[in-house]
Amino acid sequence: MRLCMVDVWSVVSVLVPLVGLAVAGRGAESSSAADSGAKSAFQLTPLPYGQNALEPYMSARTMNFHYGKHHQAYVDNLNKLVAGTPWAGQPLEKVVVESAGMADKVAVFNNAAQVWNHTFFWQSMKAGGGGKPTGRLLELIEKSFGSFEEFKKAFVDAAVAQFGSGWVWLVKEADVLKIVKTSNADTPVAHGQTPLMTCDVWEHAYYLDYQNRRKDFVHAFLDHMVNWGFAASQLK
Numbered sequence: 001m002r003l004c005m006v007d008v009w010s011v012v013s014v015l016v017p018l019v020g021l022a023v024a025g026r027g028a029e030s031s032s033a034a035d036s037g038a039k040s041a042f043q044l045t046p047l048p049y050g051q052n053a054l055e056p057y058m059s060a061r062t063m064n065f066h067y068g069k070h071h072q073a074y075v076d077n078l079n080k081l082v083a084g085t086p087w088a089g090q091p092l093e094k095v096v097v098e099s100a101g102m103a104d105k106v107a108v109f110n111n112a113a114q115v116w117n118h119t120f121f122w123q124s125m126k127a128g129g130g131g132k133p134t135g136r137l138l139e140l141i142e143k144s145f146g147s148f149e150e151f152k153k154a155f156v157d158a159a160v161a162q163f164g165s166g167w168v169w170l171v172k173e174a175d176v177l178k179i180v181k182t183s184n185a186d187t188p189v190a191h192g193q194t195p196l197m198t199c200d201v202w203e204h205a206y207y208l209d210y211q212n213r214r215k216d217f218v219h220a221f222l223d224h225m226v227n228w229g230f231a232a233s234q235l236k
Helices: 005-012 027-035 060-082 092-099 103-123 135-145 148-161 214-225 228-233
Strands: 166-173 176-183 194-200
Touching (some): 060 103, 103 194, 135 228, 148 166, 148 176, 148 214, 194 228
Antiparallel strands (some): 166 176, 166 194
């Protein structure tokens, strides 16, 4: 069942902008495109750190393939799919929300949501990350899960239990934090939830570094990579 667009848009409209829009072309071509009223194209948002910044827990080789190949492909596919449609030049979140649940727009949703999910994932990590959050975020985690240790266990268990490709998220609903799993490209943005952070558990996110040891990857994510400052900034 489709969510009320007003309710969902109230969630995504306050999120930190995740994907920039840039007019296609440069120089004379850019001027020509602008003169002709050409619409903007989605762009691959720059990483907030170098591709080797998360080593040894996530290798530069993994980042090169994951960010430079997989994420770029979703951006390219999305631009092709929305070209000539009312979604061309629209905010990414709007495309994700409006295409969610539309049987004839599954490809648009899958690619738009994967662009959004990946950009959020990159921001969910930082060099020297991990450890324990502080302040209001820690208070909400302890209130919602009993303790930070219980939260970590539940997060790892959810990530390992996700069958096949997908994501594990820490989200906020009202005054409660929850851990949710989504399959393939699905995202809390399409369900009226406020994402705080996410861990990608598609195999391409970890296989070069961890092979089939998804649990070890998620532990490394929580202990050494997660950006609690970014998660806290998403609290409303």
